[in-house]
Amino acid sequence: MSRWKALPAELDPRVRQLLVRLRRLKDHSGLSLGQLAAKTGYSPKSWERYLGGMSLPPREAVEAMARITGDDPTRLLVLHEVAAEAWAERRAAPEATEPEVLLTGPESAAPPVAGPGRSLRIALVAGAVAMVLAVVSAVLLAIRLQGGGEEEAAAPRASSAASASASRSEPDPGPPTYTCRMERIDGRWYTGNSRTQDAVLTVGLAGPKVAEAQCLLLRRAGVSPGGVDGIFGPMTQSAVKQVQRRAGLVVDGVTGPHTWKVLRG
Template sequence: MSRWAALPAELDPRVRQFVVRTRRMKDHSGLSLRQLAARTGYSQKSWERYLGGRSLPPGDAVEALARAVGEDPTRLLALHEVAAQAWRTGRAEPPDPEPLVVPDAADVPRPPGRSLRVALVAGAVALVLALSTAALLVVRLSGGERAGPPATLVATDVPSSAPASPTAPLYACRLERVDGRWYAGLSRTRGAILAQGQAGPDVAEAQCLLRRAGLAPGAVDGIFGPVTQRAVRDLQRRDGLVADGIVGPHTWKALRG
């Protein structure tokens, strides 16, 4: 597995999620950067910038990458659109458009309705991210008030840790092993991409499984903060994964054991 350099700390979580996805696609394909450049028409130095989080690739490069590794580009283009919005908001410079060769449009097959599918998927991804951010702000700004008492944390075979903050909602960890994999009763996902700043049951599931693994993600509150990110990195180092602090398919595999 490639040992990628750590992404810039100031990178927006939505951009980070996109870059991590493209890194994994490149790793799974087994292509070198030189081979990737030859297949996509974008230079090796351009891909070094794109995969290093220093520059955002243009849409044509994203589609060329997906086709070079044999994957449907629709979902990757949707993630790219969300990342591009975050990039434009956070930085003054536009995405790097430096290709070596611009392929003729007739040479690139475009399935009918692709633009509509990309727009729909991008809208769904943006909505989920917006709702997660809104939930995090409500919890932090309103003092975590709820209509009823918070759920009791069920620590089944989980190491003890510091008491949870009274202002954060708690999730119940109900650990069980199914078909050789661990689940905490909050999410069945095995491939959701989680990064700092996100919130919800997928995050709480990861926190429960981090506790089961003997690590300390902080309170099981469903909020992906610095403490949870540190625990994710500790797990990734322990299991020989890229220690980027982002939960993806490989990290889920390690968590579910």
């Protein structure tokens, strides 16, 4: 498992929630940054910045990560939506500055002098700016509430729910669990995870088909794949090679139709 550097301390909890989830998916997949780049189309340097908290990964990169690791894309994209909102808020936050008063006429040539007149002008300008901002915010809110339909209203609710979940820092449920229920049907063995007989599985893939192969490797062939976690990693590949070597097949560590035939008996 990768030894990750600590995320930046100033990172928003909503962004941190997304990056921690992406780091766990990469660890479970067994992919290096180079392999991850080859499968997603984003360079290793880009993934290094994304997973290090230096820049926010785009939606397409998050969706690609979910696809290749077998994770639920809907949940992951909701986390990304919340993180993107937090990231935009941080970048848009204005720095505190003193109000600036522009004068015209003779007063503009004179140096600023502290006094009741100047203080009054500053207070009036600041009050006017605050009033304009309040009016603009109210108008935008009214337009959003009136113009958005049921679908638009559902998005903020989902975002709020995900944000509340992130702020509570609930424990991640982790990857799905699989069981090996051996059953013989029409002369072939199945374990209850998949009925495939020809799926091509290799390092980096994940899901119930991988779990099915792992159960058969463990229960039928007597070779340990490193656990039944649904992730095709190096130990699963090594177990497949042992079975292929025994059966006189091409030893490439890839589970294809011929290897399935041996495993299912």
